[in-house]
Amino acid sequence: MTTPSIVLTDCSFAWPDGSVVLERVSAAFGSGRTGLVGANGAGKSTLVRLLTGDLVPTRGNVSTTGPVDLLPQRFVRGPDHTVADLLGVRERLDALHAILGGDADPHHFDVVDDDWDIEARAIAALDEAGLELAVADLRRPVATLSGGQAVLTAVTGVRLRGLPIAVLDEPTNDLDRRSRGLLLDLVDRWRGTLVIVSHDRELLEHVDEIAELRDGSLRTFGGTWSAFEERLSIEHTAAERDLRSAEQVLRAERRQRVEAETTIARRAKAGEKSAASMPKILANARRNRAEATAGKLRSGHADAESRAREHVDAASRQVRNDDTVKLDLPNPGVPAARRLAEFTVRGRTTVLQGPERFAIVGANGMGKTTLLERLVGAADTRPHPLPGTDAKALTDRIGWLPQCREDLLDDDRTVLEHVAGVAPTVPTRDVRDALARLLVRGAVVDRPTRTLSGGERFRVALAGLILAQPSPQLLVLDEPTNDLDMATTDHLVDVLRAWRGGLVVVSHDELFLDRLRLDARLVLDTL
Template sequence: MHNPSITFADASFAWPDGSAVLDHVSTAFSPGRTGLVGDNGAGKTTVLRLIRGELAPTAGQITTRGAVGYLPQHLTLAVESDVATLLGVRPKLAALQAIEAGSVDEHAFDTLGDDWDVEARSLAELAAMGLAGIGLDRRVGTLSGGEAMLVALTGLRLAETPVVLLDEPTNNLDGAARERLYAAIAGWRGALVVASHDVGLLDLLDDTAELRAGDVTVFGGGYTEFAEALEREQDAAQQALRTAEQRLKLEQRQRREAETKLARRKRYADKDYANKRRPKIIMNLRRGEAEVSAGKLRDGLDDRVESARGAVVEQEARVRVDERVRIALPDPGVGAARRLAELRGVRGVGHDGVHTVAGPERVALTGPNGAGKTRLLSTLFDAGLRAQLDAYAVPLTERIGYLPQRIDGLDEADSAVGNVRASAPESPPGEVRAQLARFLLRGDDVDRPVATLSGGERFRVALARLLLAEPPHQLLVLDEPTNNIDLRTTQALVDALSAYRGALLVVSHDRRFLDQLGIDTWLTLDGVNG
């Protein structure tokens, strides 16, 4: 690799509780575009913070070639500021305006530098990102979350920072915004590291870096190529392990058979000795020679068994043992004609703008960022808000489960067990613990306050509380459920929801996820409500 943009030199990082994110990692990222992948809780955001210099390794070094720009997963926005400020060009624009107004202040010229075209360049970059209608003076608070993210990304392009880090940049982006971001990434100039679970985005990148068990492995190619290569590697590792196990069994069997033969010979020799068939001195000599020969044979066979056992251990280390969330949902007993909710102000099912969710129907609610999809879902539980809007939802059953975009409905002071039992009060604590284990929440983790859990663990607690509720929900409402979960957990969720016999109402910009769910009805919400 020539002139790597980021270098890890025997780098380690562990949190004060001892949990390790990096364990003596030595690798490098190319000057191109690298996708950083890994399961929830592996520490991808922590690695980005280490690269950025916000955190320091506990051992070793992490170095970058040049300054580092960073787009966090959740933007902290000053809603009263303007687009120019979010782009990072407001000081230069102010200096340019002052100079154009006749100022000869040296500080203004120093601030502007050679960026005399900063305004035109900013507008051009915004237009290239599909944001041509957004002026530099527009207030940030009037932008949708997706628009704000694209503006911030445009600011990083304008800054031309040598190294740029993006943390889950496609979360909450609608299809059109994702395509604009994809185009920007495809033409990115400079080194780029993207932590993401978005396969479409990851496949645009040059390399894939996997963070797993404290190590970082870099693969040359996009995520799909990486996943296919990993599958081939694991198939070969499994076959090699089976071969090694068969060899060990063979060597152990031969060792047992040899021991049986040696025991049989010893019995014959002891019988000859007892019957004094030969002179005692000769028999003693032969007994000694036999014992030496048997010892050598045993040593040789033992060495072969140990060699075979070592080969098994070596091949076992090559085989991944990745746990998966295993979710089994109860049957909510929803008949095909059972009406569960009514959606008003949506398109896709006729001219009246009304759709009734009935039976085990799978419904996807789509629309651009800012159209009001999350607000429409909220009206299922808020009659006052429902009365204010043109597009809203009316519940026709009390058994509706809701998983919002932001996991903010948990009792932070209570444990995982306590949170789940709040929705399933009749379930004994032991049964709840067993169910949480299926969500990979075990041991002391299920008794810790939820506030101390990682983001991925908190999501699994919220998911468990939703899916294990008693009585079972007849309608599950999911708002961008794949934003906070890794690819393996997404697949487990797909598997569970595919077997769920109730209805689903899903808002998601993850088309791959929706296609896997087998959506029956596609609805669209076009404009902002209320």
């Protein structure tokens, strides 16, 4: 057996408000590829921060065999950031170019160290990843990349830096089919320890083990996602069988206790009749013996029933009954003939009206997000890269969830403050109720939004749409399944299919789109 690369020893972590994420966890990650899974809000992002040293356990410790690199869910894509920034080589490139330009500042030589071929290695890494960027494109602004191109470039940067342990947090977000294939190939060829946080079934078929975070505990299972699912199914079946058996024993013990009470009552009544003809001292002695016997009988049956109830409780805890999102979107009252949006793709115009569902599809870089931004009138809307392509909203009641959720949430505001800010007329109790239905409850409601996972951030943003007054007539969602666990994605499909307003969605999740029963797909391509 290989030596583990990451070891958690009696590790606990709780937020200052008392919310427990880990409770005395002892576990180890192997030196290969591990898929870290768990429901939204289970604490995967917190565990990642513990692995990278960004957070310190409140109890126990985390040890690693080397430094840890991280591709976070939310990486910086500022206006001044370039491809070199995503790769993590900009400082060395700047120093190298300064030296080549004649600047002999010793600091530049310290930064470059012995990595004189960094530019060539960066280009080679991008080419190997299938991005095919020219040398000049290392200076290309990140803002000009699609979401998928940015993610794949950032993953390439992690691989280029070559630290012994790497963590990729939801790396398939925003990737089209081709890019997903390139990522899977990178994962298969990865050198060193790799931890992948993901809800992506396809990606999880490319790992060596699964680590599941659930209810504050962490368990590891050898094999891929399908093997993990099969094992869970077997465990669940066994747990339900044990629960049924324990419940049968409890029912039997209850029947025996009732029968015993009936027998005791009958004996007591018969004893009273016979005691009437006995001397008082003899009758009292007989009554005391009968009461003592009855007490022992009651105690024995009560203990047996209590043990049976404990077995039921223990068996019940082994049955996986996870909470699920309970979401109902408001009825927007949109007539079937109401025109809500107009799309022009290469000169051909299509109108969305009434409760129709449209998808915008195409490869990374084709301008899907740009088209949505033009539809909703985003402040930084830029010209569409495809000629004769544009979008126009025909209603001002739009619910907009962008690909980058950080654009919607102020990191320094609490969850409650954010939702109350977008729904100022809604009573606080109703805000809390809506968040609870989305599994954002308890102390989490009063935490800053920067502490939330990607899935939790999506649900908080969604709560704002649900409570908006007046309710939106048109929902515009950019990659809504990013960061969502499988159960929440399933429920989101049901909700959107029942939605009686217009829907425009961008997603690379083909299964998700197929399940929505779309009215139209608008394809953006170079043809």
